[in-house]
Amino acid sequence: GAVVSQHPSWVICKSGTSVKIECRSLDFQATTMFWYRQFPKQSLMLMATSNEGSKATYEQGVEKDKFLINHASLTLSTLTVTSAHPEDSSFYICSARHLNRAGNQPQHFGDGTRLSIL
């Protein structure tokens, strides 16, 4: 149980394109989802916290107009990288916390989306 699915797994697109990444909790409901970014040989960096029905909370240094987050239902959050440029190329990973579990309980991670901007 507690499966989180990301789509697409990888995407290659031209500079200036906007790219949408979906994060779905398949067998549980999640009021809170998280978006991370990971560059090669580095650790995961938290970008933002996504709450169902409200605005996302962004970490310091993350541009909210660049990385649009929508969390319209208890099972889906989307991250849109607007006007993507080569420096936005990275591995984007989402996670979700079960609705009925305490906040200090484990998050469930998706398998990530590799974004390459040419």
Add this chain to the structure above:
Amino acid sequence: DAKTTQPNSMESNEEEPVHLPCNHSTISGTDYIHWYRQLPSQGPEYVIHGLTSNVNNRMASLAIAEDRKSSTLILHRATLRDAAVYYCIPVLFTSGTYKYIFGTGTRLKVLA
């Protein structure tokens, strides 16, 4: 914010026990410690978590120091499939929610 210190890398022989240490000396009294591992090009996989007591599950054991300033993840018999980057993560309550702040992790190599 609680920060963690882990060895950059460790090696183990297959079938041998592995002890992965983590220092989290700035942790607060209510911060849980979560451990995850990550294989290349995959998202992190949950391993184990705890607060004060030692914990065991089918994957591993977690030994938490009495002063909670450090913990050790124990893989009882390492297999080749255990080769991964292991992250020790204190769960922080900040800005109204519980968050993970990942450190650099320990890259575990398992030798056949």
